[in-house]
Amino acid sequence: MPTFLVPGQDLSAALPPESLARLGRIKLAVDPDGLFRSNRQLPS
Structure with a gap:
């Protein structure tokens, strides 16, 4: 979790x-420019 x-x-x-x-x-579909962020980024 x-x-x-x-x-x-x-x-x-x-x-x-x-x-x-x-x-x-x-x-990528919803936020292609990376405007929304969190403390835990998705790994690339």
């Missing part, structure tokens, strides 16, 4: 690769 990640860990420690890929596609 992303809420329980410790400093230095990214979302790949909390979510499976398929979910990260899907989130990445959604982020």
Whole structure:
């Protein structure tokens, strides 16, 4: 769960690769300029 990640860990420690890929596609479609950000960025 992303809420329980410790400093230095990214979302790949909390979510499976398929979910990260899907989130990445959604982020690219909805926010291609990277306007919206969070403390936990999607890994590239």
